[in-house]
Amino acid sequence: MAKKSFPLSKVYGLLEPGPVVLLTTASKTKANIMTMSWYTMMEFEPPVVGCVISNRNYTFNILKSTKECAINIPTLELAEKVVGCGNSSGRQIDKFNVFGLTQVTASCVKAPLIGECYANIECKVVEEKMVAKYNLFILEVLKAWIDPTRQNPRTIHHRGRGIFMVAGETIRLPSKMK
């Protein structure tokens, strides 16, 4: 599946609806994947994203030291792998290997992209002032990619304890909102 470059000005539209995402990082020894729902858009362009990553997660120290990651957006068919990544730790396993996900080389960061995800967003950490108290990392998006063949991606949205809402119909209302 060949991905196309996606305009940074449109990245907010991928994340604003609140899908579960897979955050990838790479330490010197291995790449890792973390399931994440606690994030928000913070600026349109360049896109800025705030992410809450528990300091108990394996990803926390890798992100603190490498200051790079990618946000990968999975769809319904990846739901079992998403839960698998959320129920395991990179301290014990190689998640790319165990869950059969494909590492794709990113253009701006060392963290790999997940080939099976319909969109991939390369990010660097730009603010760590709220990490100590709130585990909040602020990321700037450097580059984004999308699978142009996926028109209405069935993203999944976590309600807690493995219960997900699947993206439903789309409605369009006249609006001046961005």
Add this chain to the structure above:
Amino acid sequence: MAKKSFPLSKVYGLLEPGPVVLLTTASKTKANIMTMSWYTMMEFEPPVVGCVISNRNYTFNILKSTKECAINIPTLELAEKVVGCGNSSGRQIDKFNVFGLTQVTASCVKAPLIGECYANIECKVVEEKMVAKYNLFILEVLKAWIDPTRQNPRTIHHRGRGIFMVAGETIRLPSKMK
């Protein structure tokens, strides 16, 4: 519609899926409503929520001075009012009046709750260090309410420019995730 008290330990499950919400505030002279999608859960219990509110919004200064608000979660049938609130400013109009929404008295904050929304979450501002640079307010949830008759609320999720994804089917996977 009589709302029931909702456990604070379960509030994350309302917000984590990423629905558009209506943020209510009250100044000395009037109550206001702001349409909001840029927020994230930050802690389970007591629940902490990070909200990005542009300093161009009427709500910004009211929240800075009163340090209280409510997060109200609308469903599909309120979509036109949600867009109406997003396309207008409390500087010019009384949104409760113009959009025909019902003010319900909250128990812990002066900001009114929106009667038509299926869930209401009363909050106070607990951190303003990231307001100047990122417009990020950090809120603690004091009290939450839910309409017990709404089993599968059809929340709406903003993709940008008035295009919304409507909550679809629910799937349940075995999970140790919270």
